[in-house]
Amino acid sequence: MTYEAILSENRLEDVVQSYYRMKRTGSLYRSTCPFCENEDLEGIKKSELESFFVNPRTQTWTCLLCWHAGSAVDFIRMIEPCSFKEAFKLLENRIKIRRKENGI
Numbered sequence: 303m304t305y306e307a308i309l310s311e312n313r314l315e316d317v318v319q320s321y322y323r324m325k326r327t328g329s330l331y332r333s334t335c336p337f338c339e340n341e342d343l344e345g346i347k348k349s350e351l352e353s354f355f356v357n358p359r360t361q362t363w364t365c366l367l368c369w370h371a372g373s374a375v376d377f378i379r380m381i382e383p384c385s386f387k388e389a390f391k392l393l394e395n396r397i398k399i400r401r402k403e404n405g406i
Contacts, residue, residue, distance in 0.1 A: 303394055305375075308394055308397070309361065309373060312396055314373065317378065317393070318356055318363065322334075324356065330358075331356040332352045334350065335368060336354070336381060337365060338354075338365060338367050351367060353365050353366045353368075374393060
């Protein structure tokens with residue numbers, strides 16, 4: 303499968319929600335950032351702020367505190383951690399599992 307095909311069949315919000323619970327806020331999803339370190343920011347722990355946003359329209363994510371951002375592949379690479387090729391393979395396997403469950 304091509305890179306574009308893998309990304310088009312793995313909606314970013316579904317990929318992220320398989321790891322973290324997010325809230326829908328208007329057209330975006332938001333959550334605490336899984337990548338922010340547990341440091342204080344004027345008496346507030348970064349890990350308690352909902353600074354992580356997913357945009358379903360552009361299929362991108364970003365954190366407004368640690369400034370990490372990217373696509374579904376980038377998210378998998380950081381959360382697992384793994385190489386680009388391994389992240390690509392994980393997303394491809396998600397498609398195969400979903401197709402098998404749906405009998406396709």
